Amino acid sequence: MNEMGSGDKALDFIIREMVDTVTNSKDEIFQIGEDSRGEFEKLNKELHEIRKQVTGLINEGDTLEQRVRLSRMRLSEVSKQFQQYSEEEIRKVYEQTHSLQMDLSMTREKEKQLRERRHEIELRLRNLDDTIQRAEALAGKISIVLNYLTEDFKHVSDALESAKEKQEFGLQIIEAQEEERRRLSREIHDGPAQMLANVMLRSDLVERTFNERGINEALSEMKNVRKLVRSALYEVRRIIYDLRPMALDDLGLVPTLKKYLATTEEYNNIKISFTLIGEERRLEGKYEVALFRLIQEAVQNAVKHAEPSVIQVAFEMKPQNTNILIKDDGKGFDPNIKKEKSFGLMGMRERVDMVNGDLNIDSSPGEGTIVTIRIPITS
Template identity: 75%
Template sequence: MDDSKSGNKALDYIIKDMVSTVSNSKDEIFQIGEDSRTEFEKLSKELETIKVNVATLIDDGDELERKVRLSRLRLSEVSKKFLQYSEDEIRKVYEQTHGLQMDLSMTREKEKQLRDRRHEIELRLRSIDETIEKAEGLAGKISVVLNYLTEDLKDVTETLKTAKEKQQFGLQIIEAQEEERRRLSREIHDGPAQALANVMLRSDLVERTFNARGIDEALEEMRNVRKLVRSALYDVRRIIYDLRPMALDDLGLVPTLKKYLATVEDYNQTTIEFVSMGSSRRIDSKYEVAIFRLIQEAVQNALKHAEARTIEVKFELKASSTTIVIKDDGKGFDPSVKKEKSFGLVGMRERVEMVNGDLDIHSVPGEGTIVTIKMPLNS
């Protein structure tokens, strides 16, 4: 008994130490990402200034070259007819030509230096962008590990006493934490975060466009900015809805699915046919959430990856089981070929397995995809 308690304390100590180490690593990676973003913004502004200065120097250099050519012609004329000009006049022409040549040389040298700096900044920006992407990827992975350590491994020795507790432990991981948080982080980064960054950049262009090209093109740029804002607002609302659709608790599964699919259909200009068969009764909340998420993931996969124009969703609720079929006319894929970072299919399989269900995916390249899910409804 004492050995068991000692082992438990040692395990708790190891977990706490791991949590501390992972948490510190996450903070360091986050700081690297923030510092990189700050440097990226600073260099981007410098690059814009350099581009303007290079254009100005090119124009100045071209004008100086024209003046040098004229001055050289004047100097050649004076040299041929030096007896007709005084020594002072000859000296002035020579000094003027020499001065223009020096100005041209300095201007071209400044232009070269700015071009070199521009090339250096462009290379640096590409490197920083890769660093930011890697930092975000690592931060996401570390967040998954940290959540796993702090939430799901809390009092792990007590949680893993029985097979039933282990099953609930795995279900909690899939349904409540890692997959949802990772998906949410990815969607925020790819959706609203990118859109808002574009809004910031495009808004800076409005004033420059107005000054350079006039009010009509500036208004067109403002209309583009409004489109970006509208798209970002939709993504934020969709992500909030994805966290936990309130209608699922209030109205039930079928009405929530109808509302969700209608919204997706309107926004994506896609035809979605929904058919509900069998009983209309309410079922356990965990099954309603699981079914909603599975249909949601399958529909999003059909839109984003298969580029489907028509999607059919059939849901049948029986006394002790349910069957779900999602069919699309998209470009399909080869299920035997595993793709890197295919988080959607992995999450669906894990979610189905944790409720003792079966998932079958039939797809042929160019012929669409059929996803069939059969799930027992245990008490």
């Protein structure tokens, strides 16, 4: 019995040490992200200024080249008919040509140096952006771990009867954490990481395009790079939302839904409407999380698989229950045909069952999809 008590105290001490370590790690990662973001903004401003200077030097160089050509023509004319000009006039024409050539050479050299600095900054910005994204992803994952440690472990000692049960419980949590890390790793690798790698390749192509085919072609290529950046940003935000949107705790379900749907509409170029029926009110945390995740999963399924032009979301709040309808005009599917690894629908059904709700999916090929959910609200 004494051994069991000492084991409990040792485990509690380890838990406290873990909480402190994880908290300090999260703070350090947050500071790394903030420092990187500050440097990113500073370099971005410098890059903007350098681009303006490069444009000015290009225009100045073009003007000087024209003046040099005219001055050389003048010098050639004077050289051929030197008898008609005085020595002073010939000297002035020669000095003017030489001066213009020097100015042109200096301008082109400044332009070259600024281009090199611009390239260095762009490389640094890409590295900083990668650091910021990784810091945000790590902070999100650490928040999950910290939530387990600070919330769930507060009641572990009272809930478990022996050191053996504590050990088994800890192993289950570690397994869940590792599974979440693997999922996030796959999503980041297949999504933002691939996109950012593509952005790096395409951004290098922009400079070569500018040098070889001119500014119009380069601007066209920049538009493609911008699309890739927007897609990567959307994937990062989606992953953060998948972890847990912070606005859900602060603002409540309806404002968070509106923000999420507006963001999804903007980045996917799909019209998404939201209709609230009934009086808006806050619900118990477990219901707000469940309802948000269900709507999020249904909308994401439509965006990823249905290829719709319009998605309609209706949310009805009644005193004793809530009703949800998500409708799209996409390509639809046969609900009776089970697809391998259809984890989205499986997860929705499991989440609905956890809150004693009902889920119905009405769809057929070419006819769109209607998802209806009913959740009873108990106080």
